[in-house]
Amino acid sequence: MIPAGHLVVDDDLARAQFWFWSYNIWDIARSVMTGDPTHLPDRIELECRARAAGARPGMSSFTETELTGLAAAFEIYRAYRRQSLTPQDVVNTLFLPQLLQVELGFQGHGERYPARPRRDDGDKHECRMLGHCLAAHRHFSDSRPSTTDQIYRMACHRLDGLQHGHADQLIAAKYRQLVAAYNLRHPTATVPRLHVPGRAFPPSNRLVPADPPSGPTTLTLDDKDEQ
Known part of the structure; x- marks a missing residue:
């Protein structure tokens, strides 16, 4: 659900986003459950995943800037393979x-x-x-x-x-x-x-x-x- 007043989201973009992130979230879950951050996708895998999800030129969620930033974010966690982040x-x-x-x-x-x-x-x-x-x-x-x-x-x-x-x-x-x-x-x-x-x-x-208050707060x- 998008916030009230949000710009209209194109149906193709919404489908691509859900497809793309369903796999990313699965990888995050595997990484957490196994303690192995190599399950997280790298830049090449993200690009392949975006294409498979139906990403097209002009889609704001799959621009060069967006994918670069996402890959960099995943790489931070991949780099902590022998360390523990609380x-x-x-x-x-x-x-x-x-x-x-x-x-x-x-x-x-x-x-x-x-x-x-x-x-x-x-x-x-x-x-x-x-x-x-x-x-x-x-x-x-x-x-x-x-x-x-x-x-x-x-x-x-x-x-x-x-x-x-x-x-x-x-x-x-x-x-x-x-x-x-x-x-x-x-x-x-x-x-x-x-x-x-x-x-x-x-x-x-x-x-x-x-001791909750007796009246509304x-x-x-x-x-x-x-x-």
Whole structure:
């Protein structure tokens, strides 16, 4: 399912994407289950797979840039054959830096899409990262987190560290730049952060608070959360 307001996706592109990624996901699963990253596809295999999936010139998901980036991403994991990357390592060093760059692009810094291309009247500078963090908090509080929620919970904990100076200063600066750019685009709804503070999530040894409040609660993003 694509997000509300998303541009129309060509049926041939959708079919090719699903075919292409069904094999990639199978390879990822084999790599994880066997502990052997050589199951992950290299650039040549990705190109062959794209052709078999029905990729055509002009399809945005199969451009030279896209396939080069995807091959480079898989190669990172292939290179860790004798080492162990924890999920938090992956989020901190691989996932989050790229996510911040993508989100910053949609706040007016992107060359191709300086705003989200939408077909509805929705916010063209919406921060999807924030939306995923809020959804993760809600699902953890309801004791039904998905894999995506777990990833964004780890991202929230990492972003806490970025805000408080206990992290890579280049990434921290990128996050501050993103918050500033978002607030510039939303002058009547500024926020001090674009994630849910890690302390707002239920503790890791339980998914619901020991003493839940009797009435409804609302999570806010203002600085009162820091007190």
